[in-house]
Amino acid sequence: MSFTNHRKMQLYGALLLLPAAVLLTTFAYLPTVTTVINSLFLPGFRGAPTEFVGLENYQVLFDDPTFWKVARNNLIYAVGTIPTSIALALGMALFVNGKLRGRGFVRMAYFTPTILPMIAAANIWMFFYAPQIGLFNKLLGMLGFSGVNWLGDPNLALSSVIVMSVWKEAGFFMIFYLAALQSMPPELKEAADLEGTSRWSFFWRVTFPLLMPTTLFVLINALINSVRVVDHLFILTKGGPNNATNLLLYYVYENAFSFFDRTTAATITVVILLVLAVVATLKFTILDRRTHYQ
Amino acid sequence: MRARIPFALSALTAGLLSAGQAAANDPTVLTMYYPVAVGGALTDVVDGLVEEFETEYPDIDVEAIYAGNYDDTRVRAMSAMEAGETPQLSVMFSIDLYELIEQNAIVAFDDLVETDEEREWLDGFYPGLMENGQLDGKTYGIPFQRSTIVLFWNKDAFEAAGLDPETPPENWQEMAEMAATVREASNGEQWGVMVPSTGYPYWMFQAFAFQNGHRLMSEDGTEVYFDDPAAVEALEYWVSLATEHNAMPDGTIEWGTLRQNFLEESTAMMWHTTGNLTAVRSEANFDFGVAMLPMKTQRGSPTGGGNFYIFEDTTEEEQRAAMTFIRWMTAPERAAAWSIETGYMGVSPAAYETDALQGYVEEFPPAAVARDQLEHGTAELSTYQGGRIRRALDNAVQAALTGQMTAQEALSQAQQEADSVLRRYAR
Numbered sequence: 001m002s003f004t005n006h007r008k009m010q011l012y013g014a015l016l017l018l019p020a021a022v023l024l025t026t027f028a029y030l031p032t033v034t035t036v037i038n039s040l041f042l043p044g045f046r047g048a049p050t051e052f053v054g055l056e057n058y059q060v061l062f063d064d065p066t067f068w069k070v071a072r073n074n075l076i077y078a079v080g081t082i083p084t085s086i087a088l089a090l091g092m093a094l095f096v097n098g099k100l101r102g103r104g105f106v107r108m109a110y111f112t113p114t115i116l117p118m119i120a121a122a123n124i125w126m127f128f129y130a131p132q133i134g135l136f137n138k139l140l141g142m143l144g145f146s147g148v149n150w151l152g153d154p155n156l157a158l159s160s161v162i163v164m165s166v167w168k169e170a171g172f173f174m175i176f177y178l179a180a181l182q183s184m185p186p187e188l189k190e191a192a193d194l195e196g197t198s199r200w201s202f203f204w205r206v207t208f209p210l211l212m213p214t215t216l217f218v219l220i221n222a223l224i225n226s227v228r229v230v231d232h233l234f235i236l237t238k239g240g241p242n243n244a245t246n247l248l249l250y251y252v253y254e255n256a257f258s259f260f261d262r263t264t265a266a267t268i269t270v271v272i273l274l275v276l277a278v279v280a281t282l283k284f285t286i287l288d289r290r291t292h293y294q
Numbered sequence: 295m296r297a298r299i300p301f302a303l304s305a306l307t308a309g310l311l312s313a314g315q316a317a318a319n320d321p322t323v324l325t326m327y328y329p330v331a332v333g334g335a336l337t338d339v340v341d342g343l344v345e346e347f348e349t350e351y352p353d354i355d356v357e358a359i360y361a362g363n364y365d366d367t368r369v370r371a372m373s374a375m376e377a378g379e380t381p382q383l384s385v386m387f388s389i390d391l392y393e394l395i396e397q398n399a400i401v402a403f404d405d406l407v408e409t410d411e412e413r414e415w416l417d418g419f420y421p422g423l424m425e426n427g428q429l430d431g432k433t434y435g436i437p438f439q440r441s442t443i444v445l446f447w448n449k450d451a452f453e454a455a456g457l458d459p460e461t462p463p464e465n466w467q468e469m470a471e472m473a474a475t476v477r478e479a480s481n482g483e484q485w486g487v488m489v490p491s492t493g494y495p496y497w498m499f500q501a502f503a504f505q506n507g508h509r510l511m512s513e514d515g516t517e518v519y520f521d522d523p524a525a526v527e528a529l530e531y532w533v534s535l536a537t538e539h540n541a542m543p544d545g546t547i548e549w550g551t552l553r554q555n556f557l558e559e560s561t562a563m564m565w566h567t568t569g570n571l572t573a574v575r576s577e578a579n580f581d582f583g584v585a586m587l588p589m590k591t592q593r594g595s596p597t598g599g600g601n602f603y604i605f606e607d608t609t610e611e612e613q614r615a616a617m618t619f620i621r622w623m624t625a626p627e628r629a630a631a632w633s634i635e636t637g638y639m640g641v642s643p644a645a646y647e648t649d650a651l652q653g654y655v656e657e658f659p660p661a662a663v664a665r666d667q668l669e670h671g672t673a674e675l676s677t678y679q680g681g682r683i684r685r686a687l688d689n690a691v692q693a694a695l696t697g698q699m700t701a702q703e704a705l706s707q708a709q710q711e712a713d714s715v716l717r718r719y720a721r
Contacts, residue, residue: 130551131543132485132560152492152545154696240492241546241692257369258681260393 032273038266057267067268069243070251073158077247078226080162081169086218088170090211093177094203107178114172122235125164126151129236151237154244161229161236161245168232169225173218180214181207212291220283227272248272321355322615327374328358328385329367329600331439331569339635347622354615364600368393371605375399380607383616385438388426388601389676392515395429396678400603402432406617415621418642420665425673427601429515435601436620437641439632441567442595442664442671443501445588446574449581451562455479462563462585466505466531469563469588473541476562486541487563488556489532493549495691496675496684497598498565501587502528504594504672510687515677516719520687521702521709529701531590533694545696567598568664571637575658584660586667593670599638630654639664677712678719686711 042053061067096107113121128135129150137147150160184207192202230249233239239246239254246254248268256265330336337360344358361367364387371384375397386394394400407413419437427435449459455476463469473486489498503510508524511517519525535542556564557577571584587595602620604613622628629645632638634654640646646655646665655662677683690708693699699707 126548126551127554130548130555131545132555133551133558149543149545152543152547152696154692154698235550238492240688241696242689242698254681254685257372258365258685259679260372260397260681 035266035269035273038262039270042263057263058271061264061267061271066243066246067251070246070248073244073246074227074248076158077162077165077229078223080159081165081226082219082222084162085166085169085173085222086215088166089173089218090177090215092170092174093181096174097178097181110171110174112171113168114175116168118168118231119235121168122164122232125232126236129160151245152241154241157237157241157244161232164232164236165225165229169222173222176214176218177211180211184210216283216287216291223279224276227276321353322612323355323357324383324612324616324619325357325374325379325381326359326383326385326616326619327361327367327371327381329361329364329387331363331567331599336636339632343623343628343632347619350622351618354619356619364390372397372399375605375607380605382608382612383602383604383620385600385602388435388437388440388597388599389674389680390603391427391429391434391601391676392678392680394603395434399606400434401606401613402434403436403604403617404432406604406613412617412621415624418644419624420642420668422668422671423597423639423641426597426676435603436624438600438602438624439569439636439638440597440599440601440641441569441638442597442667443498443565443587444568444571444595444663444667445563445565445585446556446570447563447583447585448556448559448561449583451476451480451484451559451580455562459581460583462583463588465588466590470531470535470539470541473535473563474539477541484559485543485561486539487535487565488542488547488552488561489535489565490549490552491546491691491695494598495546496687497596499529499532499687499691500596500672500675501565501594502532502590504596505587505590505592506531507591509672510675511677515680516716518675518677518683518687518709518712518716520690520712521705526701526705528590529691529694529705532691533701536695537697546692569599569636569638571660571664572635573637575637575660584663586663586670593667595667595671596674597668597671598674633661637661637664639668677716679715682715683712686715 039057040052040054041050042057043050092110096103096110100106116124127133131137131147131149131152134147134150136150140147148156151157188206188210189202192206197205227248229247230253233245233247233250237245239250249272252265252268252272255261255268328340340358340360344356347356348354359370361370367384367386368390371381371386374381403416407416416433416436423437423440424433427433427437445462447462452461452472453459455472456479457472457475463472469487476484476486491498500510503525506524506528508519508522508528510519510525512519536544552564552566553570553574555561556566557574557579559580565587568584574582586593602623604616604620608616624641626640626642626644626648627650629640629642630648630651633640633645633651640651645651646662651661675684675687686708690699690704693707694701694704698704
């Protein structure tokens, strides 16, 4: 009896896992395996059969200066967006967590960019950035400065894309910080007040450490987002001028669908996967151990 | 039990029969993807046309799906094909031809036409518009939303700068001078000319090169000639509009916002597809004109825009129905209406002979510029591995315009890149 019960429980557990297993296999594991396989083959030219070439595609990719430029762009993009949007999010969350008039309105205002679809946001920003008729240059003009070509100058284009991304992301991350702040026990603050702790040291000694799990979560999300950028590049720059704003995922898209070069697209995808896997491992082994969970 | 079997059988047979009958009465369903590259309410125009067609041909059901710009549409159609949901027909970039053929995706119209009337229809289009749709003597693409690049100029701005408002620039030198004059006369408030350099930079560059007597690619799409001295000179001229003549802003100029720039009078001239004509006409608060592009050694503009294609992986019945639809859509009256509503050109001489378009051109002469320019037209840049080749040229143009490289360096690099990509196609 207990044996069959045990078996039943096992079956029950397996059935509970089944939907997730099916979904993950279909949409994550199988495509990953196919991608890895694709990256090892070279499709035949004009109907010739596919040929196994081993790591040659990787060799070709690493010899491609555009790939390195795009990778470098993506690194700059990550460094430009992640810390800034997290710091901004924390700042905004602390601000709207306090007692202030019209708090609901301010919270909503901060969150607005998040609910805008990416493409819509990019379209709005395209008209902010437009050299002659755009909002930014009109404002600069009022102050007596001549405008700049935000998206058309290769030295500025990537920064312009970064600014828009920070605008878009900070509000989203703020929500997580706000939730964490709201769930913090008020006794801590009361105790600190009794001890006469300054606001500053309370933040650094108590609030910030308690927010670490949230920060970690946000950090991972920000990191994922920084390699997931593709939609606003369509609208804003198409990766130009001269690849100045081309990022990894957009480059994958370009290879796969503009150039019909599935092999290169698969190869870059595998490289991205590997890099993200390394980052995830670091996260779980080093950062996680240093994080204080309540 | 025994009695039941015949009953079940007969029920089954009846079911099968009625299913067969239903299939016979069901309309042929066609799926079509189409792009819009100029903004505006063109989707409404297409929907209206499709509805009209369906009333006229109740046995054909067309599902027209707006799929974004030209690149997006190609992606949509190709991924649908890969997923086994091949559309029967689509409007796609006229220069997608090589890619579509390489993927064995499309059928030649020559193999579909049966009657003399259909053959006549196939021969009825402007030859200049057929160039991008033909390969090895066969026609794979039927012109639909086709354009050339034209010069829009603001007559009020010309007048304010002391230029003759009725005289657009004839050649490169005049364009640079007039543009600089406008810039000076407006005290730097207004630019003289803008040529878009995002979106389709290779297209604009092709116009410059062709005006300098140079064609960028071979007939069979296996070779390109980007670093020819004539091409370098063309790019140098484009760059000089900003650097030497101070007539065009630095950096790249955005395809998508350029029309707005022109409408807000921040530039006195713009190069743009004629597909914008109707929108500019309805929104401009000033007097404007449309002219053929200026020349260096000859006039010239590449054609552009979208063609109809019929897909391979469909039944013969569907292919016939698709052709019926395409014939209907490109018939002179429809081509005329489409041209009036958008600014795209009427695709056949017969379209310009209709009362509607004749009247329209009389009342609004700019509507005929794109067609007249066709005489000086050239096929749009189209090669094997077209996406990569165009991208290489786009990058070169942008690198030169943003001052990262000289025209010579940029084009040599693009040539190298293109040569290595096209190496395996050279026969």
